[in-house]
Amino acid sequence: MKTLPIITLPDRKLRLVSDPVERIDDDLRRFMDRMLATMYDAPGIGLAAIQVGEPRRVVVLDVAKREDETAESSPMFLVNPEILSSSDERSVHEEGCLSIPEYYAEVERPASVRVAFLDRDGKRQEMEASGILAVCLQHEIDHLDGKLFIDHLSKLKRDMVIKRFAKQAKLGPKPAL
Numbered sequence: 001m002k003t004l005p006i007i008t009l010p011d012r013k014l015r016l017v018s019d020p021v022e023r024i025d026d027d028l029r030r031f032m033d034r035m036l037a038t039m040y041d042a043p044g045i046g047l048a049a050i051q052v053g054e055p056r057r058v059v060v061l062d063v064a065k066r067e068d069e070t071a072e073s074s075p076m077f078l079v080n081p082e083i084l085s086s087s088d089e090r091s092v093h094e095e096g097c098l099s100i101p102e103y104y105a106e107v108e109r110p111a112s113v114r115v116a117f118l119d120r121d122g123k124r125q126e127m128e129a130s131g132i133l134a135v136c137l138q139h140e141i142d143h144l145d146g147k148l149f150i151d152h153l154s155k156l157k158r159d160m161v162i163k164r165f166a167k168q169a170k171l172g173p174k175p176a177l
Contacts, residue, residue, distance in 0.1 A: 003038040004052040008099050009148070009165040018048070018055045018144040021079050024122040028058070032077050032120060036060045040073075044098045046136040048143035051099050057081065059117075059140040063132045081117035081141055084126070086110035093135045095149045103161055107152045109138050 007013055021028065031054070039047040039060055046061035057080045064074035091111040096104040112130035115137055119125050129137055139149055150158045 001034060001037040003041045004034050006038065006042065006047075006051055006098050007053050008101060010162065010169055011099075013050060013053055013055070014099055014143070014148060015146045016050060016055045017146045018050050018057045020057050021118075024079055024118060024120065028079070029120055032058060032060055036062070036075050036077075039098070042098050045132075046140045047098060048140045050143050050146075057144050059137075059144070061133075061136050061140060063136050066132050077120040078115075078117040078137075078140075079119070079122075081115055081137070081144070083138070083141060084114040084116050086114075087112040087130075091135075093132065095135065095139060097139070097149055099143075100148065100150065100161065100165065103150075103164075105150070105153055105157065107135075107149055109135060109152070113137060115141075 035047050035049065035052060035058070038052060039045070039062070045063050045066050046059065049056045049058040059078040059081055060075060061078070062073055062075045064071040087110045089111040090108050092106050092108045094104050095107045111134065112128065113134050114126065114128050116124065116126045142149065142151070150161050
């Protein structure tokens with residue numbers, strides 16, 4: 001399956017607030033399948049539609065292998081996801097992002113969340129998540145709202161990252177090794 005190009009910082013599209021999906025049909029399912037192939041190819045554990053330049057409230061993710069390398073893939077497709085509630089308890093995890101390649105930082109977020117979404121068949125679902133799944137859900141839903149994980153860092157760190165990626169964009173892509 002043909003993958004989609006992932007946009008990276010400093011692309012301004014990453015700051016767009018994504019539009020709700022009005023209808024789940026075969027075209028959207030094909031798009032989600034291409035998003036999933038792109039995510040696996042990158043490789044990553046989550047991808048929001050805006051990261052491939054589509055400002056639609058669509059997320060694909062698969063954290064199964066992150067938790068257990070021998071696990072079978074367990075892809076999830078979330079349309080119009082929203083966080084219904086977050087725990088008061090906080091946790092810190094190292095995060096990275098396919099749109100901010102090769103940069104990782106410790107981010108503090110709620111330790112668990114309750115999320116509602118439509119599945120790939122258009123059925124409303126709700127789930128409780130903790131651990132890496134909760135982190136991934138919050139990270140990807142942030143993308144749909146035009147937020148990046150670096151927005152959870154200090155202003156100094158965030159500005160350094162943005163400056164680095166803006167400079168790299170001016171210089172052009174890194175040569176392949």
